[in-house]
Amino acid sequence: MSDISELSFEAAFEELEGIVERLESGQLTLDASVSLFERGRLLAAHCQAILDNAELRVSQIDENSLQNGE
Amino acid sequence: MFARQSISVSQLTTHIQQLFDTDVILQDIWVSGEVSNMTRASSGHWYFTIKDDKAALRCVMWRSSTVNQTTIPQNGDAIEVHGGVSVYAARGEYQLYADIIRPLGMGDLYQEFERLKARLAAEGLFDAERKRAYPAMPQRIGVVTSPTAAAFQDVLNVLTRRFPLAEVVLSPTLVQGDDAPPQIVRALQRLNDYTDVDVILLVRGGGSIEDLWSFNDERVARAVAASRIPVISGVGHETDFTIVDFVSDSRAPTPSAAAELATPNIDDLREGVNLGLLRITDVMRDSLASHRQDLNATRRALRHTSPQVFVRNSRQRVDDLNNRLLGGEKRLLSLLRERLRAREAALHAASPQALLERGYAIVTRTEDGRRVRSSHDADPGTGITIQLAADELKARIEDKDTHERYKRTLF
Numbered sequence: 248m249s250d251i252s253e254l255s256f257e258a259a260f261e262e263l264e265g266i267v268e269r270l271e272s273g274q275l276t277l278d279a280s281v282s283l284f285e286r287g288r289l290l291a292a293h294c295q296a297i298l299d300n301a302e303l304r305v306s307q308i309d310e311n312s313l314q315n316g317e
Numbered sequence: 318m319f320a321r322q323s324i325s326v327s328q329l330t331t332h333i334q335q336l337f338d339t340d341v342i343l344q345d346i347w348v349s350g351e352v353s354n355m356t357r358a359s360s361g362h363w364y365f366t367i368k369d370d371k372a373a374l375r376c377v378m379w380r381s382s383t384v385n386q387t388t389i390p391q392n393g394d395a396i397e398v399h400g401g402v403s404v405y406a407a408r409g410e411y412q413l414y415a416d417i418i419r420p421l422g423m424g425d426l427y428q429e430f431e432r433l434k435a436r437l438a439a440e441g442l443f444d445a446e447r448k449r450a451y452p453a454m455p456q457r458i459g460v461v462t463s464p465t466a467a468a469f470q471d472v473l474n475v476l477t478r479r480f481p482l483a484e485v486v487l488s489p490t491l492v493q494g495d496d497a498p499p500q501i502v503r504a505l506q507r508l509n510d511y512t513d514v515d516v517i518l519l520v521r522g523g524g525s526i527e528d529l530w531s532f533n534d535e536r537v538a539r540a541v542a543a544s545r546i547p548v549i550s551g552v553g554h555e556t557d558f559t560i561v562d563f564v565s566d567s568r569a570p571t572p573s574a575a576a577e578l579a580t581p582n583i584d585d586l587r588e589g590v591n592l593g594l595l596r597i598t599d600v601m602r603d604s605l606a607s608h609r610q611d612l613n614a615t616r617r618a619l620r621h622t623s624p625q626v627f628v629r630n631s632r633q634r635v636d637d638l639n640n641r642l643l644g645g646e647k648r649l650l651s652l653l654r655e656r657l658r659a660r661e662a663a664l665h666a667a668s669p670q671a672l673l674e675r676g677y678a679i680v681t682r683t684e685d686g687r688r689v690r691s692s693h694d695a696d697p698g699t700g701i702t703i704q705l706a707a708d709e710l711k712a713r714i715e716d717k718d719t720h721e722r723y724k725r726t727l728f
Binding site for chain 1: 454456464473476477481482483484485486487488489503507508511512583586587589590591593594596597598600601604605608
Protein backbone atom coordinates (compact mmCIF):
# COMPACT_ATOMS: atom_id res chain seq x y z
CA MET A 248 0.00 0.00 0.00
CA SER A 249 1.21 3.54 -0.79
CA ASP A 250 2.38 6.03 1.78
CA ILE A 251 -0.70 7.93 2.89
CA SER A 252 1.06 11.26 3.30
CA GLU A 253 1.91 11.17 -0.43
CA LEU A 254 -1.71 10.75 -1.53
CA SER A 255 -3.80 13.51 -3.08
CA PHE A 256 -7.17 14.20 -1.51
CA GLU A 257 -8.93 12.49 -4.37
CA ALA A 258 -6.77 9.36 -4.19
CA ALA A 259 -7.05 9.15 -0.39
CA PHE A 260 -10.80 9.74 -0.49
CA GLU A 261 -11.25 7.11 -3.20
CA GLU A 262 -9.28 4.58 -1.18
CA LEU A 263 -11.29 5.43 1.93
CA GLU A 264 -14.52 4.79 0.01
CA GLY A 265 -13.13 1.44 -1.14
CA ILE A 266 -12.29 0.53 2.45
CA VAL A 267 -15.79 1.47 3.60
CA GLU A 268 -17.24 -0.86 0.97
CA ARG A 269 -14.90 -3.73 1.80
CA LEU A 270 -15.49 -3.42 5.54
CA GLU A 271 -19.24 -3.20 5.08
CA SER A 272 -19.23 -6.31 2.90
CA GLY A 273 -18.37 -8.18 6.11
CA GLN A 274 -16.32 -10.84 4.30
CA LEU A 275 -13.08 -10.21 6.15
CA THR A 276 -11.16 -11.84 8.98
CA LEU A 277 -10.84 -9.86 12.18
CA ASP A 278 -7.16 -9.20 11.49
CA ALA A 279 -7.87 -7.93 7.99
CA SER A 280 -10.72 -5.77 9.28
CA VAL A 281 -8.58 -4.24 11.98
CA SER A 282 -5.75 -3.33 9.60
CA LEU A 283 -8.19 -1.99 7.00
CA PHE A 284 -9.93 0.04 9.68
CA GLU A 285 -6.62 1.43 10.84
CA ARG A 286 -5.67 2.48 7.30
CA GLY A 287 -9.13 3.96 6.76
CA ARG A 288 -8.74 6.00 9.93
CA LEU A 289 -5.39 7.35 8.75
CA LEU A 290 -6.79 8.10 5.28
CA ALA A 291 -9.69 10.05 6.79
CA ALA A 292 -7.28 12.03 8.96
CA HIS A 293 -5.12 12.74 5.92
CA CYS A 294 -8.17 13.92 3.94
CA GLN A 295 -9.25 16.17 6.79
CA ALA A 296 -5.78 17.64 7.07
CA ILE A 297 -5.73 18.39 3.33
CA LEU A 298 -9.13 20.07 3.55
CA ASP A 299 -8.13 22.05 6.62
CA ASN A 300 -4.89 23.30 5.10
CA ALA A 301 -6.04 23.83 1.52
CA GLU A 302 -5.27 27.21 0.05
CA LEU A 303 -6.15 28.17 -3.50
CA ARG A 304 -3.05 28.53 -5.67
CA VAL A 305 -3.15 30.83 -8.66
CA SER A 306 -0.68 31.00 -11.50
CA GLN A 307 -0.77 32.61 -14.89
CA ILE A 308 0.17 31.50 -18.38
CA ASP A 309 0.51 34.35 -20.85
CA GLU A 310 2.49 35.09 -23.99
CA ASN A 311 5.34 36.69 -22.01
CA SER A 312 5.83 33.71 -19.75
CA LEU A 313 5.84 31.43 -22.80
CA GLN A 314 8.47 33.55 -24.51
CA ASN A 315 10.59 33.47 -21.35
CA GLY A 316 10.55 29.71 -21.62
CA GLU A 317 8.40 29.09 -18.59
CA MET B 318 -90.00 40.22 -41.15
CA PHE B 319 -87.62 37.72 -39.84
CA ALA B 320 -84.06 38.58 -39.11
CA ARG B 321 -81.47 36.49 -40.84
CA GLN B 322 -80.71 33.24 -39.02
CA SER B 323 -78.10 33.68 -36.22
CA ILE B 324 -74.80 31.80 -36.12
CA SER B 325 -73.03 30.40 -33.07
CA VAL B 326 -70.07 32.09 -31.39
CA SER B 327 -67.91 29.19 -32.49
CA GLN B 328 -68.97 29.61 -36.08
CA LEU B 329 -68.15 33.32 -35.96
CA THR B 330 -64.82 32.72 -34.30
CA THR B 331 -63.87 30.07 -36.82
CA HIS B 332 -64.72 32.53 -39.58
CA ILE B 333 -62.52 35.25 -38.09
CA GLN B 334 -59.74 32.74 -37.49
CA GLN B 335 -59.80 31.82 -41.16
CA LEU B 336 -59.51 35.48 -42.13
CA PHE B 337 -56.39 35.84 -39.95
CA ASP B 338 -54.81 32.57 -41.00
CA THR B 339 -55.11 33.23 -44.71
CA ASP B 340 -53.69 36.75 -44.45
CA VAL B 341 -50.15 36.72 -45.81
CA ILE B 342 -49.05 39.77 -43.80
CA LEU B 343 -50.44 38.51 -40.49
CA GLN B 344 -48.79 35.12 -40.82
CA ASP B 345 -45.18 36.32 -41.29
CA ILE B 346 -44.59 39.50 -39.37
CA TRP B 347 -42.05 41.22 -37.12
CA VAL B 348 -43.65 43.34 -34.38
CA SER B 349 -41.68 45.63 -32.03
CA GLY B 350 -42.68 46.71 -28.54
CA GLU B 351 -41.85 46.67 -24.85
CA VAL B 352 -42.22 43.45 -22.90
CA SER B 353 -44.65 43.20 -19.97
CA ASN B 354 -46.39 40.44 -18.02
CA MET B 355 -43.64 38.01 -18.95
CA THR B 356 -44.49 34.55 -17.64
CA ARG B 357 -42.37 31.45 -18.10
CA ALA B 358 -44.67 28.49 -17.50
CA SER B 359 -43.30 25.28 -16.07
CA SER B 360 -44.37 23.64 -19.31
CA GLY B 361 -41.67 25.67 -21.06
CA HIS B 362 -44.09 27.96 -22.88
CA TRP B 363 -43.72 31.72 -22.56
CA TYR B 364 -46.65 34.14 -22.23
CA PHE B 365 -46.09 37.88 -22.45
CA THR B 366 -47.46 41.12 -23.80
CA ILE B 367 -45.69 43.65 -26.02
CA LYS B 368 -46.93 47.17 -26.05
CA ASP B 369 -46.24 50.72 -27.10
CA ASP B 370 -47.87 53.87 -25.77
CA LYS B 371 -51.17 53.24 -27.55
CA ALA B 372 -51.70 49.48 -27.90
CA ALA B 373 -50.89 46.05 -26.43
CA LEU B 374 -50.50 42.67 -28.11
CA ARG B 375 -50.69 39.36 -26.29
CA CYS B 376 -47.97 36.93 -27.33
CA VAL B 377 -47.37 33.24 -26.75
CA MET B 378 -44.27 31.25 -27.63
CA TRP B 379 -44.44 27.47 -27.40
CA ARG B 380 -41.70 25.44 -25.82
CA SER B 381 -40.60 24.15 -29.23
CA SER B 382 -39.49 27.74 -30.00
CA THR B 383 -38.45 28.95 -26.53
CA VAL B 384 -35.67 26.34 -26.29
CA ASN B 385 -34.01 27.90 -29.33
CA GLN B 386 -34.06 31.47 -28.08
CA THR B 387 -30.80 33.15 -27.25
CA THR B 388 -32.39 35.79 -25.07
CA ILE B 389 -35.08 35.41 -22.46
CA PRO B 390 -37.12 38.64 -22.64
CA GLN B 391 -37.51 40.56 -19.40
CA ASN B 392 -40.28 43.01 -18.55
CA GLY B 393 -39.32 46.40 -19.91
CA ASP B 394 -37.07 45.03 -22.67
CA ALA B 395 -37.55 46.53 -26.10
CA ILE B 396 -37.79 43.60 -28.45
CA GLU B 397 -38.84 42.51 -31.87
CA VAL B 398 -40.99 39.43 -32.12
CA HIS B 399 -41.54 37.35 -35.22
CA GLY B 400 -44.55 35.09 -35.72
CA GLY B 401 -48.12 34.86 -36.94
CA VAL B 402 -51.23 36.51 -35.56
CA SER B 403 -54.22 34.25 -34.92
CA VAL B 404 -57.25 33.88 -32.71
CA TYR B 405 -57.48 32.16 -29.34
CA ALA B 406 -61.04 30.94 -29.69
CA ALA B 407 -61.77 30.16 -26.05
CA ARG B 408 -61.29 33.81 -25.08
CA GLY B 409 -62.17 35.41 -28.38
CA GLU B 410 -58.78 37.14 -28.40
CA TYR B 411 -56.25 37.52 -31.12
CA GLN B 412 -52.62 37.03 -30.21
CA LEU B 413 -49.18 36.70 -31.72
CA TYR B 414 -47.87 33.14 -31.91
CA ALA B 415 -44.16 33.98 -31.70
CA ASP B 416 -41.28 31.87 -32.97
CA ILE B 417 -38.35 34.32 -32.78
CA ILE B 418 -37.52 37.07 -30.31
CA ARG B 419 -34.63 39.48 -30.70
CA PRO B 420 -33.59 42.65 -28.95
CA LEU B 421 -34.83 45.75 -30.71
CA GLY B 422 -32.28 47.32 -33.02
CA MET B 423 -30.17 44.19 -33.18
CA GLY B 424 -31.61 43.16 -36.47
CA ASP B 425 -28.31 42.87 -38.35
CA LEU B 426 -26.30 41.40 -35.47
CA TYR B 427 -29.13 39.08 -34.75
CA GLN B 428 -29.27 37.78 -38.28
CA GLU B 429 -25.53 37.26 -38.27
CA PHE B 430 -25.86 35.39 -35.00
CA GLU B 431 -28.66 33.21 -36.35
CA ARG B 432 -26.76 32.43 -39.54
CA LEU B 433 -23.62 31.37 -37.64
CA LYS B 434 -25.65 29.39 -35.17
CA ALA B 435 -27.44 27.53 -37.96
CA ARG B 436 -24.18 26.84 -39.77
CA LEU B 437 -22.35 25.51 -36.71
CA ALA B 438 -25.39 23.49 -35.72
CA ALA B 439 -25.46 21.95 -39.20
CA GLU B 440 -21.79 21.03 -38.76
CA GLY B 441 -22.73 19.20 -35.60
CA LEU B 442 -20.72 21.44 -33.25
CA PHE B 443 -23.62 21.66 -30.81
CA ASP B 444 -24.35 17.92 -30.78
CA ALA B 445 -24.92 16.40 -27.38
CA GLU B 446 -22.52 13.53 -28.05
CA ARG B 447 -19.69 16.06 -28.53
CA LYS B 448 -20.11 17.28 -24.95
CA ARG B 449 -17.32 15.95 -22.78
CA ALA B 450 -17.47 15.20 -19.09
CA TYR B 451 -14.98 16.93 -16.80
CA PRO B 452 -13.62 15.44 -13.58
CA ALA B 453 -15.74 15.87 -10.48
CA MET B 454 -12.64 16.91 -8.54
CA PRO B 455 -10.40 18.92 -10.90
CA GLN B 456 -6.88 19.40 -9.55
CA ARG B 457 -6.05 22.20 -11.97
CA ILE B 458 -8.57 24.64 -13.38
CA GLY B 459 -7.79 26.86 -16.36
CA VAL B 460 -9.55 30.22 -16.49
CA VAL B 461 -9.78 32.21 -19.70
CA THR B 462 -10.84 35.76 -18.95
CA SER B 463 -9.56 39.25 -18.27
CA PRO B 464 -7.43 39.34 -15.09
CA THR B 465 -8.80 42.76 -14.21
CA ALA B 466 -12.46 41.84 -14.63
CA ALA B 467 -14.88 41.23 -11.79
CA ALA B 468 -15.66 37.89 -13.38
CA PHE B 469 -12.17 36.55 -12.54
CA GLN B 470 -12.52 37.72 -8.94
CA ASP B 471 -15.94 36.07 -8.78
CA VAL B 472 -14.41 32.81 -9.96
CA LEU B 473 -11.58 33.04 -7.42
CA ASN B 474 -14.04 33.79 -4.63
CA VAL B 475 -16.16 30.79 -5.47
CA LEU B 476 -13.15 28.49 -5.76
CA THR B 477 -11.64 29.74 -2.48
CA ARG B 478 -14.92 29.06 -0.71
CA ARG B 479 -15.87 25.82 -2.43
CA PHE B 480 -12.71 24.03 -3.47
CA PRO B 481 -9.44 25.63 -2.30
CA LEU B 482 -7.67 22.35 -3.14
CA ALA B 483 -7.59 23.40 -6.77
CA GLU B 484 -4.78 25.13 -8.57
CA VAL B 485 -5.95 27.91 -10.85
CA VAL B 486 -4.12 28.69 -14.07
CA LEU B 487 -5.21 32.02 -15.50
CA SER B 488 -4.78 32.44 -19.22
CA PRO B 489 -5.42 36.16 -19.56
CA THR B 490 -7.17 37.77 -22.54
CA LEU B 491 -9.25 40.74 -23.50
CA VAL B 492 -12.92 39.83 -23.38
CA GLN B 493 -14.42 42.64 -25.45
CA GLY B 494 -13.54 44.64 -28.51
CA ASP B 495 -12.25 43.67 -31.92
CA ASP B 496 -8.99 42.28 -30.52
CA ALA B 497 -10.79 40.01 -28.08
CA PRO B 498 -11.69 37.06 -30.34
CA PRO B 499 -8.14 36.21 -31.51
CA GLN B 500 -6.86 36.70 -27.94
CA ILE B 501 -9.50 34.37 -26.54
CA VAL B 502 -8.55 31.80 -29.18
CA ARG B 503 -4.88 32.13 -28.22
CA ALA B 504 -5.66 31.90 -24.49
CA LEU B 505 -7.52 28.64 -25.06
CA GLN B 506 -4.63 27.31 -27.15
CA ARG B 507 -2.08 28.19 -24.45
CA LEU B 508 -3.94 26.11 -21.90
CA ASN B 509 -4.31 23.24 -24.34
CA ASP B 510 -0.72 23.31 -25.52
CA TYR B 511 1.25 24.10 -22.39
CA THR B 512 -0.77 22.95 -19.39
CA ASP B 513 -2.54 19.85 -18.13
CA VAL B 514 -5.52 21.61 -16.56
CA ASP B 515 -8.54 19.34 -16.11
CA VAL B 516 -11.15 21.86 -17.19
CA ILE B 517 -11.28 25.37 -18.64
CA LEU B 518 -13.66 28.09 -17.47
CA LEU B 519 -14.32 30.56 -20.28
CA VAL B 520 -15.98 33.44 -18.48
CA ARG B 521 -17.01 37.06 -18.78
CA GLY B 522 -19.25 39.23 -16.63
CA GLY B 523 -22.51 40.77 -17.76
CA GLY B 524 -22.69 43.53 -20.32
CA SER B 525 -24.56 44.76 -23.34
CA ILE B 526 -25.07 42.47 -26.28
CA GLU B 527 -22.26 44.28 -28.07
CA ASP B 528 -19.97 43.73 -25.05
CA LEU B 529 -20.61 40.01 -25.22
CA TRP B 530 -20.27 39.79 -28.96
CA SER B 531 -16.79 38.23 -28.87
CA PHE B 532 -18.46 35.11 -27.56
CA ASN B 533 -20.55 34.94 -30.73
CA ASP B 534 -17.44 35.02 -32.88
CA GLU B 535 -16.93 32.06 -35.17
CA ARG B 536 -13.18 31.85 -34.40
CA VAL B 537 -13.90 31.64 -30.69
CA ALA B 538 -16.66 29.09 -31.22
CA ARG B 539 -14.33 26.90 -33.28
CA ALA B 540 -11.50 27.22 -30.74
CA VAL B 541 -13.86 26.03 -28.01
CA ALA B 542 -14.92 23.11 -30.19
CA ALA B 543 -11.27 22.26 -30.91
CA SER B 544 -10.19 22.40 -27.27
CA ARG B 545 -8.68 19.13 -26.06
CA ILE B 546 -9.70 20.13 -22.55
CA PRO B 547 -13.41 20.34 -21.63
CA VAL B 548 -14.71 23.93 -21.56
CA ILE B 549 -17.38 25.34 -19.28
CA SER B 550 -18.77 28.69 -20.47
CA GLY B 551 -20.13 31.31 -18.13
CA VAL B 552 -20.82 34.47 -20.07
CA GLY B 553 -22.93 37.44 -19.00
CA HIS B 554 -26.12 36.94 -17.01
CA GLU B 555 -28.58 34.12 -16.78
CA THR B 556 -30.61 35.46 -19.68
CA ASP B 557 -27.71 35.80 -22.10
CA PHE B 558 -26.93 33.02 -24.53
CA THR B 559 -23.93 33.13 -26.83
CA ILE B 560 -22.69 30.83 -29.57
CA VAL B 561 -19.93 29.76 -27.18
CA ASP B 562 -22.62 28.54 -24.79
CA PHE B 563 -23.89 26.18 -27.47
CA VAL B 564 -20.44 24.87 -28.38
CA SER B 565 -19.02 24.52 -24.86
CA ASP B 566 -19.19 21.22 -23.04
CA SER B 567 -21.26 22.77 -20.30
CA ARG B 568 -23.01 26.13 -20.08
CA ALA B 569 -23.25 28.02 -16.81
CA PRO B 570 -25.41 31.14 -16.54
CA THR B 571 -22.67 33.28 -14.91
CA PRO B 572 -18.90 33.15 -14.18
CA SER B 573 -19.59 32.24 -10.54
CA ALA B 574 -21.94 29.49 -11.64
CA ALA B 575 -19.25 28.14 -13.99
CA ALA B 576 -16.83 27.89 -11.05
CA GLU B 577 -19.50 26.11 -9.02
CA LEU B 578 -20.30 23.72 -11.82
CA ALA B 579 -16.64 22.76 -12.16
CA THR B 580 -15.99 21.95 -8.51
CA PRO B 581 -17.30 19.95 -5.58
CA ASN B 582 -18.18 21.76 -2.37
CA ILE B 583 -15.57 21.40 0.38
CA ASP B 584 -18.35 21.04 2.97
CA ASP B 585 -19.68 18.01 1.08
CA LEU B 586 -16.16 16.58 0.92
CA ARG B 587 -15.69 17.10 4.65
CA GLU B 588 -19.00 15.40 5.26
CA GLY B 589 -18.02 12.58 2.94
CA VAL B 590 -14.79 11.99 4.84
CA ASN B 591 -16.57 12.12 8.20
CA LEU B 592 -19.24 9.78 6.96
CA GLY B 593 -16.62 7.34 5.73
CA LEU B 594 -14.88 7.43 9.09
CA LEU B 595 -18.20 7.00 10.86
CA ARG B 596 -19.11 4.01 8.73
CA ILE B 597 -15.84 2.14 9.20
CA THR B 598 -15.97 2.89 12.94
CA ASP B 599 -19.49 1.47 13.12
CA VAL B 600 -18.53 -1.63 11.17
CA MET B 601 -15.46 -2.12 13.35
CA ARG B 602 -17.42 -1.70 16.59
CA ASP B 603 -20.07 -4.17 15.43
CA SER B 604 -17.44 -6.60 14.23
CA LEU B 605 -15.55 -6.46 17.52
CA ALA B 606 -18.76 -6.89 19.51
CA SER B 607 -19.76 -9.92 17.50
CA HIS B 608 -16.30 -11.45 17.76
CA ARG B 609 -16.37 -10.89 21.51
CA GLN B 610 -19.74 -12.61 21.67
CA ASP B 611 -18.37 -15.56 19.69
CA LEU B 612 -15.41 -15.73 22.01
CA ASN B 613 -17.61 -15.82 25.09
CA ALA B 614 -19.75 -18.56 23.59
CA THR B 615 -16.66 -20.59 22.75
CA ARG B 616 -15.28 -20.05 26.21
CA ARG B 617 -18.50 -21.38 27.70
CA ALA B 618 -18.40 -24.41 25.43
CA LEU B 619 -14.76 -25.03 26.23
CA ARG B 620 -15.37 -24.94 29.94
CA HIS B 621 -17.16 -28.29 29.76
CA THR B 622 -14.30 -30.06 28.03
CA SER B 623 -11.45 -28.24 29.67
CA PRO B 624 -8.72 -29.83 31.88
CA GLN B 625 -9.83 -27.30 34.44
CA VAL B 626 -12.77 -29.54 35.14
CA PHE B 627 -10.47 -32.56 35.56
CA VAL B 628 -8.18 -30.58 37.79
CA ARG B 629 -11.05 -29.38 39.89
CA ASN B 630 -12.40 -32.91 40.24
CA SER B 631 -8.98 -34.27 41.04
CA ARG B 632 -8.46 -31.63 43.64
CA GLN B 633 -11.62 -32.77 45.34
CA ARG B 634 -10.48 -36.38 45.26
CA VAL B 635 -7.21 -35.34 46.80
CA ASP B 636 -9.11 -33.58 49.54
CA ASP B 637 -11.18 -36.68 50.07
CA LEU B 638 -8.14 -38.85 50.26
CA ASN B 639 -6.45 -36.41 52.53
CA ASN B 640 -9.38 -36.46 54.90
CA ARG B 641 -9.46 -40.19 54.85
CA LEU B 642 -5.73 -40.25 55.43
CA LEU B 643 -5.96 -37.96 58.41
CA GLY B 644 -8.73 -40.09 59.88
CA GLY B 645 -6.56 -43.18 59.43
CA GLU B 646 -3.61 -41.55 61.13
CA LYS B 647 -5.73 -40.60 64.08
CA ARG B 648 -7.06 -44.07 64.47
CA LEU B 649 -3.56 -45.53 64.17
CA LEU B 650 -2.20 -43.22 66.86
CA SER B 651 -4.87 -44.04 69.35
CA LEU B 652 -4.28 -47.71 68.73
CA LEU B 653 -0.59 -47.28 69.39
CA ARG B 654 -1.25 -45.22 72.42
CA GLU B 655 -3.47 -47.98 73.79
CA ARG B 656 -0.81 -50.58 73.20
CA LEU B 657 1.76 -48.44 74.87
CA ARG B 658 -0.40 -48.11 77.89
CA ALA B 659 -0.77 -51.92 78.06
CA ARG B 660 2.98 -52.37 77.78
CA GLU B 661 3.54 -49.81 80.48
CA ALA B 662 1.15 -51.69 82.71
CA ALA B 663 2.94 -54.97 81.99
CA LEU B 664 6.27 -53.36 82.55
CA HIS B 665 5.11 -51.85 85.75
CA ALA B 666 3.90 -55.25 86.94
CA ALA B 667 7.40 -56.59 86.39
CA SER B 668 9.27 -53.76 88.11
CA PRO B 669 11.30 -54.33 91.34
CA GLN B 670 9.12 -51.90 93.13
CA ALA B 671 6.13 -54.02 92.25
CA LEU B 672 7.96 -57.06 93.74
CA LEU B 673 8.76 -55.09 96.84
CA GLU B 674 5.13 -54.12 97.10
CA ARG B 675 4.29 -57.75 97.06
CA GLY B 676 6.60 -58.35 100.08
CA TYR B 677 9.85 -59.31 98.38
CA ALA B 678 13.08 -57.62 99.41
CA ILE B 679 16.29 -56.84 97.64
CA VAL B 680 19.59 -57.39 99.45
CA THR B 681 22.74 -55.55 98.49
CA ARG B 682 26.12 -55.30 100.11
CA THR B 683 26.28 -52.00 101.88
CA GLU B 684 29.89 -51.38 101.11
CA ASP B 685 29.70 -51.75 97.30
CA GLY B 686 25.96 -52.04 96.51
CA ARG B 687 26.28 -55.44 94.80
CA ARG B 688 23.29 -57.71 94.82
CA VAL B 689 23.47 -60.58 97.17
CA ARG B 690 22.27 -63.64 95.31
CA SER B 691 23.85 -66.42 97.47
CA SER B 692 25.63 -66.89 100.80
CA HIS B 693 28.84 -66.72 98.90
CA ASP B 694 28.14 -63.11 98.00
CA ALA B 695 28.19 -62.14 101.67
CA ASP B 696 30.64 -63.55 104.16
CA PRO B 697 29.89 -63.33 107.82
CA GLY B 698 30.54 -59.84 109.13
CA THR B 699 29.51 -58.20 105.80
CA GLY B 700 27.15 -55.21 106.12
CA ILE B 701 24.10 -55.57 103.98
CA THR B 702 21.20 -53.33 103.00
CA ILE B 703 17.69 -54.84 102.70
CA GLN B 704 15.52 -52.85 100.38
CA LEU B 705 11.83 -53.08 101.29
CA ALA B 706 8.76 -51.56 99.59
CA ALA B 707 8.47 -48.78 102.16
CA ASP B 708 12.12 -48.30 103.28
CA GLU B 709 15.26 -50.26 104.04
CA LEU B 710 17.03 -52.15 106.79
CA LYS B 711 20.73 -52.27 107.62
CA ALA B 712 22.08 -55.63 108.85
CA ARG B 713 25.26 -57.67 109.28
CA ILE B 714 25.81 -61.28 108.24
CA GLU B 715 26.49 -63.66 111.17
CA ASP B 716 28.74 -66.71 110.78
CA LYS B 717 26.98 -70.13 110.44
CA ASP B 718 27.80 -71.37 113.87
CA THR B 719 26.54 -68.38 115.62
CA HIS B 720 23.51 -68.70 113.52
CA GLU B 721 23.08 -72.29 114.40
CA ARG B 722 23.38 -71.27 118.01
CA TYR B 723 20.78 -68.78 117.65
CA LYS B 724 18.61 -71.33 115.91
CA ARG B 725 19.03 -73.71 118.75
CA THR B 726 18.40 -71.05 121.21
CA LEU B 727 15.36 -70.12 119.49
CA PHE B 728 13.92 -73.57 118.84
